[in-house]
Structure formats: C-alpha cells, structure tokens
Amino acid sequence: MKSILEKEAGLEGKGNQLRINWANIPIKELAGIIGKHLNNHGIEVVLVGGSCVSIYSNNKYVSKDLDYVTYEPIKKIKPVLESIGFNQRIGRHFEHKKCPYYLEFLSAPVAIGEQYPINKFNKIRTKMGIVQLLTPSDCVKDRLAAYFHWNDMQSLEQAVLVAGNNKINIKDIEKWSANEGNKEKFKIFYQKYRETPHLK
Numbered sequence: 001m002k003s004i005l006e007k008e009a010g011l012e013g014k015g016n017q018l019r020i021n022w023a024n025i026p027i028k029e030l031a032g033i034i035g036k037h038l039n040n041h042g043i044e045v046v047l048v049g050g051s052c053v054s055i056y057s058n059n060k061y062v063s064k065d066l067d068y069v070t071y072e073p074i075k076k077i078k079p080v081l082e083s084i085g086f087n088q089r090i091g092r093h094f095e096h097k098k099c100p101y102y103l104e105f106l107s108a109p110v111a112i113g114e115q116y117p118i119n120k121f122n123k124i125r126t127k128m129g130i131v132q133l134l135t136p137s138d139c140v141k142d143r144l145a146a147y148f149h150w151n152d153m154q155s156l157e158q159a160v161l162v163a164g165n166n167k168i169n170i171k172d173i174e175k176w177s178a179n180e181g182n183k184e185k186f187k188i189f190y191q192k193y194r195e196t197p198h199l200k
Contacts, residue, residue, distance in 0.1 A: 022085070022098040027054050029128045030101055031066055033084070036129025041080045045070045046110050046121055047133035048142060055124065056136055056162045064101055071108040112138060113145045113180045136166035141176055144189060148182040159189060164196035 050063030086094040094103040109117030122135045139162050146155035177186035
C-alpha cells in the first residue's frame with residue numbers, strides 16, 4: 001500500500017521514503033514534488049528567481065537553487081520538508097543530502113522592482129505535480145531588474161534566453177522598464193531580443 005507521500009508524487013516506495021533519484025532529478029520535476037508536497041499541507045508557494053529561467057529555457061541555463069515566495073512561517077514549512085529529507089541549514093535555507101539543489105524561502109509578497117504585489121502566476125504540470133511560478137514575462141522582468149539595478153550582464157542574457165524561448169508581452173515589459181527608470185537599458189535588451197532566434 002502506498003504512503004501519503006508516495007501518492008502525492010505518484011511514485012513507489014517503502015514507508016515514507018520516496019523512491020526518487022534525488023541526485024539526478026530534473027529541476028522542473030523537483031519543483032513539482034516540492035510544490036505539491038507543500039500545497040498538500042496547506043502551504044502555498046510561488047517559484048521565482050533563477051530556477052524559473054532554467055524551466056523556461058529547458059535547462060539552457062542551470063540554476064542550483066529553487067527560490068520560493070510564501071506567506072507561511074518557516075516553523076510551518078520545516079517539518080513538512082523534513083518529511084521528504086530536506087533539512088534546514090541556515091535561516092530559510094534547506095538542503096537534501098542527496099540532492100544537488102537547495103531550497104530558499106522568501107517572504108511574501110512576490111515583487112519585481114517597484115511592481116508589487118504580483119498576483120498572476122503561471123502553472124506548469126509535471127509528472128510529479130503542478131509548479132506555480134512567475135509568468136514568462138515576469139521572469140524576464142525579474143532578470144532585467146538585476147540588470148537594471150546592478151548591471152548584471154548574466155541576468156540580461158538570462159532575460160533574453162527566456163524571452164526567446166517563450167511567448168512574452170514585450171509591450172508590458174517595455175512599460176515596466178520605463179516605470180523602473182530604465183528605458184535605455186530596455187533598448188539594449190530589446191535589441192538582443194530581436195537578434196535572438198525565437199521559439200517557433
């Protein structure tokens with residue numbers, strides 16, 4: 001008979017131990033497991049940051065951390081994650097001894113620059129569960145925010161990567177960029193975006 005955890009993940013196992021190859025699990029599937037497991041315990045999370053870039057670029061960019069935004073306190077999250085082998089290390093940081101990815105929990109609300117709170121998210125179905133995450137357009141904004149404010153060129157390249165592989169609202173991104181006071185840097189992004197082969 002399957003345990004509750006096994007039913008959540010749709011996997012076979014013994015007792016409460018999921019039969020998952022944690023060392024080689026794809027980041028999208030891991031996000032599905034974490035999201036569904038937390039949601040089944042009344043904890044809503046939104047995936048943000050570099051892991052969204054990984055998912056939207058089909059791992060052309062590789063992130064080693066999954067950043068989640070939530071209204072729930074860590075004391076509620078901790079025992080739920082411990083039940084699948086993720087233990088708290090420092091502050092809001094969790095690691096699994098066999099998994100190369102780590103989890104970080106950020107305080108709500110979801111915000112990108114001066115745009116907050118953000119309440120519209122994307123949902124991607126995986127074989128492990130549903131991932132609630134930033135929309136492709138908001139993922140681009142999130143990466144551009146780092147480029148705008150810290151001149152992070154890697155974040156600019158990530159924004160172009162996501163934009164070239166997904167349907168985005170370029171007019172909305174342009175308007176947001178203007179509100180952030182970065183019309184000129186948006187032009188640099190837009191030129192790179194135009195030069196990038198787009199997903200057919």
